[in-house]
Amino acid sequence: MRRALAAPALIILGMLASTAASANPQPWQLNMTRGATETSAQVHDIHMIMFWICVVIGVVVFGVMFVAMFRFRKSRGAVAATWSHSTKLEAAWTIIPILILIGSAWPATALLLRMADTSDSEMTIKVTGYQWKWRYEYVDYFGKQPGINFVSSLETQSNRTRQLDSGLDPAAIKVDGVSTYLLDVDKPLVLPAGVKVRFVVTADDVIHAWWVPSLGWKQDAIPGIINSAWTQVDQPGVYRGQCAELCGRDHGFMPIVVKVLPKAEFEQWMTDQAPAPAVEATAITLAPTTAPQG
Amino acid sequence: MAHAAVHDTHHDAHDHKPEGFLHRWLFTTNHKDIGTLYLVFALTMFFVGGSMAMIIRAELFQPGLQLVQPEFFNEMTTIHALVMIFGAVMPAFVGLGNWMIPLQIGAPDMALPRMNNWSFWILPFAFTLLLSTLFMPGAGPQGGWTLYPPLSLQGGNSVAFVIFAIHMMGISSIMGAINIIATILNMRAPGMDLLKMPIFTWTWLITAFLLIAVMPVLAGAVTMLLTDKFFGTSFFNAAGGGDPVMFQHIFWFFGHPEVYIMILPAFGIVSEIIPTFARKPLFGYQAMIYAVASIAFLSFIVWAHHMFTVGMPLGGELYFMYATMLIAIPTGVKVFNWVTTMWEGSMTFETPMLFAIAFVILFTIGGFSGLMLAIVPADFQYHDTYFVVAHFHYVLVTGAIFAIMASVYYWLPKWCGNMYSERWGKIHFWMSVISVNVLFFPQHFLGLAGMPRRIPDYNVAFADFNMISSIGGFWFGASQLLFVGVIVHAVFFSKNRATTRVWEGARGLEWTVPSPAPHHTFSEPPVIDDSMLAHGDVTH
Numbered sequence: 001m002r003r004a005l006a007a008p009a010l011i012i013l014g015m016l017a018s019t020a021a022s023a024n025p026q027p028w029q030l031n032m033t034r035g036a037t038e039t040s041a042q043v044h045d046i047h048m049i050m051f052w053i054c055v056v057i058g059v060v061v062f063g064v065m066f067v068a069m070f071r072f073r074k075s076r077g078a079v080a081a082t083w084s085h086s087t088k089l090e091a092a093w094t095i096i097p098i099l100i101l102i103g104s105a106w107p108a109t110a111l112l113l114r115m116a117d118t119s120d121s122e123m124t125i126k127v128t129g130y131q132w133k134w135r136y137e138y139v140d141y142f143g144k145q146p147g148i149n150f151v152s153s154l155e156t157q158s159n160r161t162r163q164l165d166s167g168l169d170p171a172a173i174k175v176d177g178v179s180t181y182l183l184d185v186d187k188p189l190v191l192p193a194g195v196k197v198r199f200v201v202t203a204d205d206v207i208h209a210w211w212v213p214s215l216g217w218k219q220d221a222i223p224g225i226i227n228s229a230w231t232q233v234d235q236p237g238v239y240r241g242q243c244a245e246l247c248g249r250d251h252g253f254m255p256i257v258v259k260v261l262p263k264a265e266f267e268q269w270m271t272d273q274a275p276a277p278a279v280e281a282t283a284i285t286l287a288p289t290t291a292p293q294g
Numbered sequence: 295m296a297h298a299a300v301h302d303t304h305h306d307a308h309d310h311k312p313e314g315f316l317h318r319w320l321f322t323t324n325h326k327d328i329g330t331l332y333l334v335f336a337l338t339m340f341f342v343g344g345s346m347a348m349i350i351r352a353e354l355f356q357p358g359l360q361l362v363q364p365e366f367f368n369e370m371t372t373i374h375a376l377v378m379i380f381g382a383v384m385p386a387f388v389g390l391g392n393w394m395i396p397l398q399i400g401a402p403d404m405a406l407p408r409m410n411n412w413s414f415w416i417l418p419f420a421f422t423l424l425l426s427t428l429f430m431p432g433a434g435p436q437g438g439w440t441l442y443p444p445l446s447l448q449g450g451n452s453v454a455f456v457i458f459a460i461h462m463m464g465i466s467s468i469m470g471a472i473n474i475i476a477t478i479l480n481m482r483a484p485g486m487d488l489l490k491m492p493i494f495t496w497t498w499l500i501t502a503f504l505l506i507a508v509m510p511v512l513a514g515a516v517t518m519l520l521t522d523k524f525f526g527t528s529f530f531n532a533a534g535g536g537d538p539v540m541f542q543h544i545f546w547f548f549g550h551p552e553v554y555i556m557i558l559p560a561f562g563i564v565s566e567i568i569p570t571f572a573r574k575p576l577f578g579y580q581a582m583i584y585a586v587a588s589i590a591f592l593s594f595i596v597w598a599h600h601m602f603t604v605g606m607p608l609g610g611e612l613y614f615m616y617a618t619m620l621i622a623i624p625t626g627v628k629v630f631n632w633v634t635t636m637w638e639g640s641m642t643f644e645t646p647m648l649f650a651i652a653f654v655i656l657f658t659i660g661g662f663s664g665l666m667l668a669i670v671p672a673d674f675q676y677h678d679t680y681f682v683v684a685h686f687h688y689v690l691v692t693g694a695i696f697a698i699m700a701s702v703y704y705w706l707p708k709w710c711g712n713m714y715s716e717r718w719g720k721i722h723f724w725m726s727v728i729s730v731n732v733l734f735f736p737q738h739f740l741g742l743a744g745m746p747r748r749i750p751d752y753n754v755a756f757a758d759f760n761m762i763s764s765i766g767g768f769w770f771g772a773s774q775l776l777f778v779g780v781i782v783h784a785v786f787f788s789k790n791r792a793t794t795r796v797w798e799g800a801r802g803l804e805w806t807v808p809s810p811a812p813h814h815t816f817s818e819p820p821v822i823d824d825s826m827l828a829h830g831d832v833t834h
Binding site for chain 2: 024025026027028029030031032042043046047050051053054057058061062064065068069072073074075078079080081082083084085086089090093094097098101104105108109111112113115116161162163164165166168169170171179180181182183201205206207209211213216217218219220222223224225227228241242243244245246247248249250251252253
């Protein structure tokens with residue numbers, strides 16, 4: 001009996017404690033991953049801190065409740081007491097939560113300050129949300145203007161399959177044996193590993209939100225407003241995400257793919273892209289101090 | 295008090311009920327009849343909104359689009375929310391307030407009975423208007439119940455109908471709130487001091503002030519949408535110098551108090567039921583009132599935690615995070631007080647108590663995810679995912695709606711004079727409480743694994759938990775038919791007559807009038823005996 005319970009318990013614990021940075025969502029995934037950056041790992045940590053605080057409070061409160069429900073049943077002959085007040089108890093359960101909250105606000109504040117600090121970034125990407133695709137402009141790379149600018153939208157196989165009554169099997173769409181249905185694009189955003197990248201995020205029609213879970217944040221893309229955020233991915237790989245703000249009919253069909261290459265390969269990729277098609281230099285000059293934080 | 299009860303029984307023999315169906319229900323100014331109308335309307339809307347949820351869960355049963363186009367899916371999520379919030383939960387609470395507040399404070403009726411009639415009869419028209427948009431050329435609203443521009447302005451002219459429907463709902467709510475405040479402040483029986491009132495009445499008094507404060511804000515926000523769409527203004531249009539984020543600030547300045555409008559009366563209900571079935575006075579009566587008042591105050595200063603990802607200044611994010619975390623303190627006080635009320639009681643577990651206990655546990659789980667959502671860096675991950683969907687359904691379904699169901703089982707014998715079937719009530723409870731967790735708990739996992747909300751289709755990795763959630767959804771939906779069955783049986787068929795007190799541990803003036811409560815009660819003010827009030831101890 002005990003062994004029969006142990007196996008599923010181990011699997012569940014394993015899923016909860018999953019530390020492997022996985023770029024794709026996994027079947028039966030129960031928890032946030034640690035992601036691909038130092039920031040996303042810290043976000044995961046603070047999420048787990050809050051989770052365990054809630055678990056402990058829950059065990060205590062529900063535990064007391066269940067004990068009460070079993071001990072103080074009328075059917076067991078329990079006679080109701082008449083007390084209804086205790087200053088000591090009430091003071092305790094006001095002060096202890098305050099201390100717990102201060103304890104959790106502290107690391108949250110530190111992490112928020114870190115995430116808001118886009119200074120010293122070595123590269124800037126402008127992300128523009130459209131119904132229902134993303135435009136990426138390489139605004140700045142170590143002081144140079146790469147002039148790369150392209151649109152990224154859902155790849156055709158997913159797009160055919162997702163039509164109503166297409167009769168096509170979503171599970172058939174795979175890359176390296178992992179489902180990429182609705183999570184793959186025709187042209188991914190390519191980034192160098194180990195470089196602090198600043199994103200400036202906006203939109204051209206309605207509000208979108210640019211979200212790659214492995215990077216640890218999402219940022220709304222709002223017409224008329226430029227938001228900023230940053231990331232530094234050290235591990236080359238492919239990281240997937242989706243639009244996270246309802247943006248109309250095809251909101252569920254505008255994925256994001258970030259392909260991180262080693263720096264040398266990235267620079268090779270950049271030269272392969274040039275000469276960029278004659279796109280108007282819409283790259284805005286961004287004073288680093290004026291962008292609102294993300 | 296005994297005198298009042300006898301007097302009312304006497305009255306019941308010729309209790310001046312209007313004759314004729316239309317005359318009785320359409321022209322009614324009686325708080326009990328209007329309360330019944332509100333409750334029946336809310337139950338109807340619960341099934342209308344619920345059937346939309348069934349469509350949503352059916353489409354999400356497996357990956358790929360099998361049933362509906364994404365446009366229709368978006369209409370369903372939008373109208374499901376509007377119907378459930380404004381059509382089911384809020385009218386249910388107004389109905390409960392109408393029925394119970396005069397009975398709890400010893401008043402003969404609401405202070406403004408004709409306005410009471412009007413507040414109710416606006417609602418069927420408002421919802422006919424709202425639901426008619428589903429059949430309009432150019433389709434109904436698809437921008438989510440939050441109506442964020444520019445998206446909400448992209449559709450056809452149906453947005454004008456939605457906005458007008460929201461205006462009508464707002465007028466109805468404001469009038470209802472004015473009526474409740476006027477009743478509570480002016481019509482309490484002699485000796486019913488404010489700090490002796492039952493907690494349910496107290497929570498409604500505070501809720502009514504929230505309603506008056508924020509419904510006009512919503513009206514302003516949607517009116518600006520209307521002029522942006524049809525009259526060329528640019529309040530929220532960036533190209534015209536406006537700001538789309540300003541709408542979100544205004545909307546959530548309404549929206550956050552609104553979510554407490556939907557939970558504070560639930561706190562009141564649970565604070566009535568737990569002492570009744572624990573046969574012990576409510577622990578910390580005054581602390582409970584101050585906690586509700588603090589939550590109501592805090593609700594006005596935390597709105598931007600719904601929009602941490604819009605790119606607020608760092609100081610703003612820190613402020614809204616700290617302010618939001620503060621809400622945990624009065625909410626914790628309430629939960630601890632309920633648990634302590636149960637301690638050393640003498641408990642029985644009739645259906646109202648079962649729903650109330652499920653409320654305390656499951657609402658607290660929703661509170662836990664709320665505390666996690668308050669942490670800004672973590673919210674950057676949770677925001678707009680199924681984690682949020684799970685969170686607000688825990689507080690609204692297993693919170694607000696479970697409390698409403700608890701109150702229906704609790705007060706139904708007083709309303710109709712018959713006991714419901716305890717056996718079928720318990721079956722309804724266990725079906726609901728299991729299925730609702732099958733429905734919503736896996737949505738936490740989906741959100742943490744990266745599934746955004748408001749999408750009609752998803753990656754194969756999300757398939758398993760979505761299927762489980764959908765099965766729970768159909769099960770929960772079907773279980774609610776039992777609820778209707780139990781009510782219909784109790785009202786029309788039950789032979790089991792309710793006593794005046796109904797529940798052994800019941801306290802309060804509403805349990806001194808006969809069951810069913812006669813058409814007119816407390817025509818003469820009752821004589822108040824402190825031991826009957828607020829479950830005993832009103833000094834703490």
